[in-house]
Amino acid sequence: xxxxxxxxxxxxxxxxxxxxxxxxxxxxxxxxxxxxxxxxxxxxxxxxxxxxxxxxxxxxxxxxxxxxxxxxxxxxxxxxxxxxxxxxxxxxxxxxxxxxxxxxxxxxxxxxxxxxxxxxxxxxxxxxxxxxxxxxxxxxxxxxxxxxxxxxxxxxxxxxxxxxxxxxxxxxxxxxxxxxxxxxxxxxxxxxxxxxxxxxxxxxxxxxxxxxxxxxxxxxxxxxxxxxxxxxxxxxxxxxxxxxxxxxxxxxxxxxxxxxxxxxxxxxxxxxxxxxxxxxxxxxxxxxxxxxxxxxxxxxxxxxxxxxxxxxxxxxxxxxxxxxxxxxxxxxxxxxxxxxxxxxxxxxxxxxxxxxxxxxxxxxxxxxxxxxxxx
Amino acid sequence: xxxxxxxxxxxxxxxxxxxxxxxxxxxxxxxxxxxxxxxxxxxxxxxxxxxxxxxxxxxxxxxxxxxxxxxxxxxxxxxxxxxxxxxxxxxxxxxxxxxxxxxxxxxxxxxxxxxxxxxxxxxxxxxxxxxxxxxxx
Amino acid sequence: xxxxxxxxxxxxxxxxxxxxxxxxxxxxxxxxxxxxxxxxxxxxxxxxxxxxxxxxxxxxxxxxxxxxxxxxxxxxxxxxxxxxxxxxxxxxxxxxxxxxxxxxxxxxxxxxxxxxxxxxxxxxxxxxxxxxxxxxxxxxxxxxxxxxxxxxxxxxxxxxxxxxxxxxxxxxxxxxxxxxxxxxxxxxxxxxxxxxxxxxxxxxxxxxxxxxxxxxxxxxxxxxxxxxxxxxxxxxxxxxxxxxxxxxxxxxxxxxxxxxxxxxxxxxxxxxxxxxxxxxxxxxxxxxxxxxxxxxxxxxxxxxxxxxxxxxxxxxxxxxxxxxxxxxxxxxxxxxxxxxxxxxxxxxxxxxxxxx
Numbered sequence: 001x002x003x004x005x006x007x008x009x010x011x012x013x014x015x016x017x018x019x020x021x022x023x024x025x026x027x028x029x030x031x032x033x034x035x036x037x038x039x040x041x042x043x044x045x046x047x048x049x050x051x052x053x054x055x056x057x058x059x060x061x062x063x064x065x066x067x068x069x070x071x072x073x074x075x076x077x078x079x080x081x082x083x084x085x086x087x088x089x090x091x092x093x094x095x096x097x098x099x100x101x102x103x104x105x106x107x108x109x110x111x112x113x114x115x116x117x118x119x120x121x122x123x124x125x126x127x128x129x130x131x132x133x134x135x136x137x138x139x140x141x142x143x144x145x146x147x148x149x150x151x152x153x154x155x156x157x158x159x160x161x162x163x164x165x166x167x168x169x170x171x172x173x174x175x176x177x178x179x180x181x182x183x184x185x186x187x188x189x190x191x192x193x194x195x196x197x198x199x200x201x202x203x204x205x206x207x208x209x210x211x212x213x214x215x216x217x218x219x220x221x222x223x224x225x226x227x228x229x230x231x232x233x234x235x236x237x238x239x240x241x242x243x244x245x246x247x248x249x250x251x252x253x254x255x256x257x258x259x260x261x262x263x264x265x266x267x268x269x270x271x272x273x274x275x276x277x278x279x280x281x282x283x284x285x286x287x288x289x290x291x292x293x294x295x296x297x298x299x300x301x302x303x304x305x306x307x308x309x310x311x312x313x314x315x316x317x318x319x320x321x322x323x324x325x326x327x328x329x330x331x332x333x334x335x336x337x338x339x340x341x342x343x344x345x346x347x348x349x350x351x352x353x354x355x356x357x358x359x360x361x362x363x364x365x366x367x368x369x370x371x372x373x374x375x
Numbered sequence: 376x377x378x379x380x381x382x383x384x385x386x387x388x389x390x391x392x393x394x395x396x397x398x399x400x401x402x403x404x405x406x407x408x409x410x411x412x413x414x415x416x417x418x419x420x421x422x423x424x425x426x427x428x429x430x431x432x433x434x435x436x437x438x439x440x441x442x443x444x445x446x447x448x449x450x451x452x453x454x455x456x457x458x459x460x461x462x463x464x465x466x467x468x469x470x471x472x473x474x475x476x477x478x479x480x481x482x483x484x485x486x487x488x489x490x491x492x493x494x495x496x497x498x499x500x501x502x503x504x505x506x507x508x509x510x511x512x
Numbered sequence: 513x514x515x516x517x518x519x520x521x522x523x524x525x526x527x528x529x530x531x532x533x534x535x536x537x538x539x540x541x542x543x544x545x546x547x548x549x550x551x552x553x554x555x556x557x558x559x560x561x562x563x564x565x566x567x568x569x570x571x572x573x574x575x576x577x578x579x580x581x582x583x584x585x586x587x588x589x590x591x592x593x594x595x596x597x598x599x600x601x602x603x604x605x606x607x608x609x610x611x612x613x614x615x616x617x618x619x620x621x622x623x624x625x626x627x628x629x630x631x632x633x634x635x636x637x638x639x640x641x642x643x644x645x646x647x648x649x650x651x652x653x654x655x656x657x658x659x660x661x662x663x664x665x666x667x668x669x670x671x672x673x674x675x676x677x678x679x680x681x682x683x684x685x686x687x688x689x690x691x692x693x694x695x696x697x698x699x700x701x702x703x704x705x706x707x708x709x710x711x712x713x714x715x716x717x718x719x720x721x722x723x724x725x726x727x728x729x730x731x732x733x734x735x736x737x738x739x740x741x742x743x744x745x746x747x748x749x750x751x752x753x754x755x756x757x758x759x760x761x762x763x764x765x766x767x768x769x770x771x772x773x774x775x776x777x778x779x780x781x782x783x784x785x786x787x788x789x790x791x792x793x794x795x796x797x798x799x800x801x802x803x804x805x806x807x808x809x810x811x812x813x814x815x816x817x818x819x820x821x822x823x824x825x826x827x828x829x830x831x832x833x834x835x836x837x838x839x840x841x842x843x844x845x846x847x848x849x850x851x852x853x854x855x856x857x858x859x860x861x862x863x864x865x866x867x868x
Binding site: 073185186187188189190191192219220221222223224225226227228229230234235236239240242243244246247250251268270271275277278279280281282285286289290311313314315316320323324327342343 | 565566707710712713717718720727730731732756767770771773775800801803812
C-alpha cells in the first residue's frame with residue numbers, strides 16, 4: 001500500500017468510471033437494514049407484546065439492558081459515515097441505503113440480515129415468535145416491496161422449532177424472501193436434533209439457510225471462557241462459526257439432507273481448509289463414533305455450505321487467498337459488504353489477489369445467483 | 376503542480392476541517408492548533424472517505440492497564456475500519472512505514488500577495504486584508 | 513532413526529497416572545484419608561478417556577491398564593523407538609478441573625512428586641512439565657518455585673479450556689514464577705468443563721470436542737495477546753501443545769486485521785498479533801492435521817512465516833500417526849533438524865542446559 005494517488009487506485013474517478021463501464025454486477029450477500037426506532041415493529045405486534053416490551057424490554061442472557069456485552073468499536077457497530085442525514089440509525093433509511101450501497105456499487109440483489117432484534121434469542125420464546133412474525137411483515141412492507149433488489153430472510157424463532165416451521169410455512173413461496181435465517185449463538189450447537197425440523201422445512205421449500213454470526217445464548221463465546229475485550233470477541237465470533245460448521249457436519253445434518261444449502265455469513269472463509277483438514281484427520285480415527293457420515297467431513301463443507309467473503313482476509317501475501325479459494329472451490333465464496341457495519345468490505349477493494357474475469361463474476365454474483373436461484 | 380487557495384485562515388477554526396476538490400482530488404484541510412495540514416480524502420486500506428473520520432487523541436501504553444492519552448484531536452480515524460492516521464505525517468499507526476495517506480504542502484499566504492496570482496481561487500474572492508490557506512497539488 | 517532428526521527431542525509425551533491411589537505415597541495424611549473415606553478416584557479428564565482408540569495407539573496399548581502407564585513400554589516404544597535424546601512428559605490427570613482448590617493444589621504437588629520418583633529418576637532422557645492448579649494461582653506459583661530447584665522440570669503445564677482465559681491478571685503470578693525460572697508455559701489440549709466446549713454449547717460427539725480445541729487455543733491466544741501478557745512478560749514463551757497448527761496462518765491474518773482497527777482498546781499491544789505469535793508462541797507437531805495434498809501442508813507451514821515456531825512431538829501414546837515417522841507427508845525435509853532439535857533447545861533453556 002502506498003500513498004500513490006495515481007490512476008490505478010479504484011477510488012479515482014477515472015477508475016470508478018471504468019468499473020461502472022464494465023458493469024460488474026454485484027450480489028451483496030450481507031446487507032443490514034435496521035429499525036428506524038425501537039417501536040418500528042409495534043404496528044405488527046399485539047397489544048400484549050407492545051406493553052411487554054415497554055415494561056420488560058428484550059431479555060436475553062446478557063448483562064446489560066441495551067448495550068452489547070462487548071461495546072463495539074463504533075456507534076451502532078457502523079461506519080461513522082453511514083448515519084442517514086434524515087435521522088435514524090445506520091441502515092434504517094431506504095433512500096440512503098440505496099444511495100450509499102445499492103446504486104453506488106451496482107448491486108443487483110442485496111440479501112438482508114436484520115441483527116436486532118432477532119426474536120430467536122429472547123428468553124421469552126413466545127415473545128420471540130411474535131417478534132419474528134412482526135419482523136417479517138415489516139421487512140416485506142418496508143423493504144422488499146419498496147425495492148425489488150432487496151431480498152429478505154425469513155427470520156425464525158429457531159429455539160422453538162415448531163414455531164419456526166410455522167413461520168417458514170407462512171412465507172414460503174413469496175419471492176421477496178430468499179432464505180431462512182437464524183442466529184448462530186444458539187442454546188445448543190445448530191447440528192443438534194432440535195433444529196432439524198427447520199432444516200427439513202428449508203429443503204421442502206428449496207430455501208437456503210443463512211447463518212449470520214449473531215445472537216446470545218448465555219455460553220461463554222469460547223471454551224476458554226469470557227474474553228475481556230472487543231478486539232477478542234470480534235474475532236471469536238468467527239471461531240464459534242467454525243464450531244457451528246463442525247456441529248452441522250458431524251451431527252449428519254447434510255448426510256441426511258443432501259439438498260440442504262447453508263450460507264455462512266460474516267465469518268470469512270479462510271478458516272475452512274484448515275478446519276476441514278483437521279476434521280478429516282480425526283474423523284479417520286473416530287469414524288466409529290459418527291457412522292452416519294458416509295463421506296469425510298470436508299465433503300459436506302464443500303457440498304452443502306457456502307461462505308460469504310466478509311470480513312475479507314488480508315494475508316501478508318495477498319496471493320495466499322487464491323490458494324484458499326482453490327481448495328474451497330471458486331463456487332463456494334459469495335461476495336458480501338456487511339454494509340453499514342464498520343468492518344464492511346468495499347467491492348472494489350475486498351480482494352487483493354489476482355482473479356480472472358470469470359472468477360470475479362462467480363464470486364461477485366454468479367455463485368449467489370445459483371445458491372439463491374435468482375434469474 | 377498547481378497552487379490552490381482553499382480557504383481564508385479564519386474559516387477553518389482549530390480542530391476544524393474543510394473538504395475541497397483540487398484537480399479532481401478530494402482533499403481534507405485540517406487546522407491543528409493553528410497549523411494546517413492537507414490530506415487526500417481516501418484511506419489507502421479500502422478507500423474510505425478518511426477525512427470525514429473522527430479526530431481523536433493518540434493512545435499508547437507502557438504496560439498493560441496503563442493508558443497514556445495525548446495529542447488531542449491529532450489522529451484521524453477512518454470512518455470505515457477505524458485505522459488511525461497521524462494528521463501531521465499521514466502515517467498510519469498500525470503500519471506507519473507502508474500505509475500512509477498522501478499529504479499535500481500547505482502554506483499561509485497574505486491576500487495582498489495572492490491577488491497577484493498565479494493561484495486558483497476556486498469559489499471566492501480574495502481580499503487583500505486577509506490571509507489564506509494555500510494547498511499545492 | 514527414520515522420522516526424527518538425530519538427537520530429536522519429543523516435546524509432548526504422556527505418562528499416565530494409573531489412578532488416584534498411585535498418588536497416595538505423595539499425599540499427606542489428611543488427603544490420604546479423604547481419598548480413602550470418600551472413595552475419590554477416576555479424575556482422568558473427560559477430554560482424554562483412556563479407552564478411546566485415539567488416546568492409545570493400538571501397537572502402544574498395553575493389554576491391561578492405561579496407555580502410557582507402564583514405564584518400560586514408554587521407554588521401549590517412545591524413547592528408544594524414536595531414538596529420542598530427550599522427551600518432555602505432560603501428565604494429563606484432572607487436577608486442573610477439581611473444584612476444591614485445596615485438593616487440586618495437593619494433587620498437583622503429589623503429581624510432581626510422582627513424576628520425579630516414578631519417571632524422571634528412571635531415565636535420564638525424561639523431562640517434565642510442572643503440574644499446577646491454576647484454581648489457586650498463588651499456590652501454583654509456589655509449586656513452580658518448589659520445582660525450580662530440579663532442572664528436569666522445564667515447563668509449566670496448563671489446559672486450553674479452563675475457568676477464565678489464560679491472559680487474565682489473576683494468572684500472572686504463575687507467569688512471573690515461570691519466567692523467573694525460564695520455564696515456558698505449556699498449554700495442552702483439555703477441558704475443565706467450566707464452559708461448553710464451543711461457544712454454541714455442548715456438541716454431541718467426542719470428535720467434535722477434540723476438533724473444538726483448535727478454536728479454544730485460538731481464543732486463548734487472542735486473550736494472551738490482548739491482555740498484554742507478552743508486554744508484561746517479554747521473556748515468556750507459550751507452547752501450545754496438541755493444538756494443531758495449520759490454522760495459524762488464517763488466525764494471524766484475522767487477528768492482524770482486527771487489531772489494526774480496534775487496537776486503541778488495548779494500546780499495550782503495540783505490534784501486529786502475528787509478530788507477537790512468531791516471537792512468543794510455539795506449537796507442537798502432533799496432531800499435524802495434515803491436508804491430503806502435501807503441497808498444502810508445506811504452504812501452510814510457509815505461511816506461518818517463521819521456522820522457529822514448530823516443536824517436534826509424538827504425542828505418545830495418543831494415536832496421531834502410524835509407524836515411526838511422526839512427520840506428515842509434505843513436511844519440509846529441511847525443517848526436520850530445526851523442529852526436532854534446534855527449536856526445542858531454543859524454547860526450553862532448562863532443557864538446553866541439562867543436555868549440554
